[in-house]
Amino acid sequence: KKGNYDHFMQKEIYEQPESLRTTLRGRLIPGDHFKAKGVLLGGLKDHLRTIRRSRRILFIGCGTSYHAALATRALVEELSEVPVTMEIASDLLDRRAPIYREDTAVFVSQSGETADTLQALEYAKSHGALCVGITNMVGSAISRGTDCGVHINAGCEIGVASTKAYTSQIAVMTMLALAVGEDSISTRARREAIIDCLGELPGVVKKVLQLDEKMKELATTLVEEQSLLLFGRGYNYATALEGALKVKELALMHSEGILAGEMKHGPLALVDETLPIIVIATRDGTCSKQQSVIQQLQARKGRLIVMCSNGDAATMCPNGASYVIEVPQIQDCLQPIINIIPLQLLAYHLTVLRGFNVDQPRNLAKSVTTE
Ligand code: UD1
Numbered sequence: 001k002k003g004n005y006d007h008f009m010q011k012e013i014y015e016q017p018e019s020l021r022t023t024l025r026g027r028l029i030p031g032d033h034f035k036a037k038g039v040l041l042g043g044l045k046d047h048l049r050t051i052r053r054s055r056r057i058l059f060i061g062c063g064t065s066y067h068a069a070l071a072t073r074a075l076v077e078e079l080s081e082v083p084v085t086m087e088i089a090s091d092l093l094d095r096r097a098p099i100y101r102e103d104t105a106v107f108v109s110q111s112g113e114t115a116d117t118l119q120a121l122e123y124a125k126s127h128g129a130l131c132v133g134i135t136n137m138v139g140s141a142i143s144r145g146t147d148c149g150v151h152i153n154a155g156c157e158i159g160v161a162s163t164k165a166y167t168s169q170i171a172v173m174t175m176l177a178l179a180v181g182e183d184s185i186s187t188r189a190r191r192e193a194i195i196d197c198l199g200e201l202p203g204v205v206k207k208v209l210q211l212d213e214k215m216k217e218l219a220t221t222l223v224e225e226q227s228l229l230l231f232g233r234g235y236n237y238a239t240a241l242e243g244a245l246k247v248k249e250l251a252l253m254h255s256e257g258i259l260a261g262e263m264k265h266g267p268l269a270l271v272d273e274t275l276p277i278i279v280i281a282t283r284d285g286t287c288s289k290q291q292s293v294i295q296q297l298q299a300r301k302g303r304l305i306v307m308c309s310n311g312d313a314a315t316m317c318p319n320g321a322s323y324v325i326e327v328p329q330i331q332d333c334l335q336p337i338i339n340i341i342p343l344q345l346l347a348y349h350l351t352v353l354r355g356f357n358v359d360q361p362r363n364l365a366k367s368v369t370t371e
């Protein structure tokens with residue numbers, strides 16, 4: 001079943017142009033003279049009014065699914081104008097956090113069986129919130145237990161570390177934002193640009209996969225390291241967290257995703273000539289801030305690996321970096337789908353080079369059905 005691949009994870013990373021295509025299939029609606037381009041999410045169409053009118057949207061999940069939700073938070077807020085709060089399922093339960101009838105609770109889960117997320121669903125239901133599922137497994141407990149939702153249709157994912165489900169979750173939640181915001185005239189151009197970009201996504205993802213050899217080369221320079229930091233912000237804070245999760249769970253190397261805006265409040269103390277730091281600085285509204293983060297890290301002789309948009313290396317790091325990863329620039333809110341791919345490849349190669357189990361990291365399970 002692995003075909004020409006050595007591991008399921010590798011196969012699933014390479015499947016992403018295709019898995020994204022199936023995620024999007026039938027869901028992008030071309031516009032015409034009279035009608036704006038739009039999205040059709042069959043499972044949500046009867047509930048969009050309720051979501052739009054809710055007082056708050058809660059995103060609830062664990063692990064990679066939580067990161068996918070985080071990556072789309074800003075866009076959902078922008079297009080829906082409803083505040084979005086983030087909840088790790090176990091923490092919501094630990095706090096018995098207040099949830100109201102006027103809330104929309106969105107449960108994100110690849111398997112649809114994660115115990116914490118499922119319990120959070122029962123909790124939110126008992127408080128009367130509208131419960132929406134974003135799941136991959138049709139017929140799973142969360143898919144069945146939610147009031148409505150969207151199947152991401154990424155296909156079966158076998159590697160314990162989630163890859164193709166992550167990118168499809170982001171694509172679906174982007175469509176959710178577009179659907180909730182579809183009646184606004186002022187955001188029409190923005191929405192249409194995002195819809196065009198979604199259509200082009202599989203092709204761009206295919207291009208990014210060509211970075212594989214470069215990522216393998218980068219991995220060889222990191223094999224012996226104890227630790228790897230990733231700095232991100234804005235849409236790509238989630239990319240930093242998700243990249244770090246991949247490295248730690250697979251390559252068994254300490255790794256931490258850091259919100260770059262917090263750099264001066266602690267992490268800067270760790271910076272020296274030896275600790276490798278990946279800075280995600282692709283072009284968007286926050287990239288001039290990332291440019292100054294890079295300057296400050298360089299002033300402290302940090303060992304920088306910079307991810308930037310094609311052609312931006314000289315402007316983003318004029319003093320050079322130990323390594324540059326250039327990626328194609330797409331719509332800012334969809335950039336996390338592109339940016340995670342080199343990091344998935346990096347984690348994959350690091351794991352193989354360090355001799356650890358790629359598809360079944362020690363102590364971990366694909367679906368965590370106990371608390
Ligand atoms: C559905 C069909 C798809 C068909 C398409 C044609 C299913 C599973 N999907 O896709 O095969 O090609 O119509 O129009 O039969 N739901 C939840 N919670 C979740 C996920 C989904 O309640 O976590 C519900 C939805 O609200 C919906 C149903 O499950 O009622 C199917 O969802 P989805 O597969 O996303 O719907 P379509 O894309 O319309």
Ligand code: BG6
Nearest residue numbers: 062063064065109110111114162
């Ligand atoms: C497990 C998996 O920890 O559960 C992760 O190893 C996954 O890859 C997490 O992100 C959440 O799973 P799910 O199925 O709810 O998305």
